[in-house]
Amino acid sequence: MNKPTLVEIVTIGDEILYGQITDTNSQWMGTELNKIGLKVLRKTSIGDTKEEILGILKEASSRADVVLITGGLGPTKDDITKTTIAEYFNVGMTFREEVLANLAELFKNRNRKMTDLNRMQADVPSNGKVLMNDVGTAPGMWFEEDDTIFVSMPGVPREMKFLMSNHVLPQLQAKFDTPHIVHKMLRTMGIPESLLAQTIEDWENNLPEFIKLAYLPRFGQVRLRLTAVGEDKSILETSIAEQVEKLKPLIGEKLYAEEDVEIEYMIMEKMIEKGLSLATAESCTGGFVAQRITKMSGCSTFYNGGIVSYSNEVKMSQLGVKEETLKKYGAVSEQTALEMAANVKAKYGADYGIATTGIAGPGGGTEEKPVGTVWIGISTPTETKAKLLQLTKQREVNITATSNNILQWLYDEVNN
Structure with missing residues (x-):
């Protein structure tokens, strides 16, 4: 089996640490990365300080193949991600005319006037490949160094999702030969996690090595997630289906759905x-x-x-x-x-x-x-x-x- 491609997600912003906003970006990104066979190794939230950003970039590059960064790309003084990334790579900033043209079109369509601060969004670290943002002012940036890919994106969820869907995910999928990951979620209710685990212990112990089981309890419910990883998707799906059929009589009426629904x-x-x-x-x-x-x-x-x-x-x-x-x-x-x-x-x-x-x-x-x-x-x-x-x-x-x-x-x- 191919070695899994490891991804670390870094969200930047004091507002996340203060609890003023909820980090929904990591959850969405994790779901989408999993769909293409990329394994999220870690999710980290840090504040808007140069030292924190430089430190996490160095740490993440030592353990992940891909480092995805969101936040800190706005036009104001507290948005320091772009200049700090340039310092990390020891490069200068380059003014990109194509980014300015994209900004001009964006402001024209919104019937707004572009300021000098907005024009500064066209300054990009010189070693970065621009990922054009059609729904916001800050472009995404793609960097490669020492076999690690770094991607920096805005923290605004709508903009991040646009860049991920239209640029980042397709390029990652083309670059890495990843295994298939197949999930199956089962819903149970009315049986405590400990009793459920005891009830299906023998079944769980005899699962094929490429299938893993996770218990996800919540308020009187327990979701069971079966995850199979391998080269042949059809074999994975067939194997999970076979295991579900063996499991169903063990749980009986406590199993209310073979999908992730309330x-x-x-x-x-x-x-x-x-x-x-x-x-x-x-x-x-x-x-x-x-x-x-x-x-x-x-x-x-x-x-x-x-x-x-x-x-x-x-x-x-x-x-x-x-x-x-x-x-x-x-x-x-x-x-x-x-x-x-x-x-x-x-x-x-x-x-x-x-x-x-x-x-x-x-x-x-x-x-x-x-x-x-x-x-x-x-x-x-x-x-x-x-x-x-x-x-x-x-x-x-x-x-x-x-x-x-x-x-x-x-x-x-x-x-x-």
């Missing part, structure tokens, strides 16, 4: 297929379940509507929960969850009604009902039932875990 997509697919409809009643999740459903195109085919009934008054007036139920059992109770689920189903003329009511936290708990106490309810065409969840003291975790649990329960019921 469970609500599988629910929509099944309910539309069966001609079923859904309504939601939410208290502690505050509409999060409805948001997960309505973010999907086509959800109106099966989703009739929902109510966020946070107060007892709304539970009574809009959902018809009995006053005596709330007085006797409280809003966070099996009885309230049952009435919410049944009544929202009837109110919206749906086949299924689901409900959430609980103490999301961090306050509001009691000794009898501590923070994290949640009841979920479901009303099917034949019965109405509820479940108790004992979750955490963290509000966001509780909201997400509650929505996962009710959607998993709905998925199981619809698939029965």
Whole structure:
């Protein structure tokens, strides 16, 4: 097998380190590099200082075949990447007429006047090959030294993606003879990572050497990623498919998708297929379940509507929960969850009604009902039932875990 081509991604900007912006560039670049068989060795974020930039260029070149750099190419004084790269290579700057012409056209199309600072964007380290940027003012730059490729690009995601898609990825793919990398993602829910690992241990131990398994847990879900690396893509795909067939009976109903999709997509697919409809009643999740459903195109085919009934008054007036139920059992109770689920189903003329009511936290708990106490309810065409969840003291975790649990329960019921 060919030696893997190693890539290091460097993002430059104090704003990243301060947490003022999120580095989405590295994630996107990693995904696209993987598609063409290039292995990301490391991702590093550094500040806008000459010492940091010079240091990381030297370090990265010692361990990677390709160093991809984003950020610090603007026209202002704090953007020092270009001049620092020139210092690293011990070269001067060269004014590129073709870059100026590209800038002039860009400003003309935007009906804007080009300043002297903008003209300075045409100054490029003399050993760099220009990668023309048709969607921004800073060109990309390609350098090669001592068997290492360095590429510098703007940090603006739209500009970086243009340069990567139109220049960098095609040139890297042409330059390196890379192996094929095939991924297969499986989605499980309702089984802890440790129990899942124990359940499939023998299967995992007998995977072919060229197939690796990764566990990616998140809020009651575990994604399993199978990755195969080799010269023949068809053999890799066939081998992964064979291993998936061996795995499926081991996980059973806890495996809800053989692709990387959320469970609500599988629910929509099944309910539309069966001609079923859904309504939601939410208290502690505050509409999060409805948001997960309505973010999907086509959800109106099966989703009739929902109510966020946070107060007892709304539970009574809009959902018809009995006053005596709330007085006797409280809003966070099996009885309230049952009435919410049944009544929202009837109110919206749906086949299924689901409900959430609980103490999301961090306050509001009691000794009898501590923070994290949640009841979920479901009303099917034949019965109405509820479940108790004992979750955490963290509000966001509780909201997400509650929505996962009710959607998993709905998925199981619809698939029965």
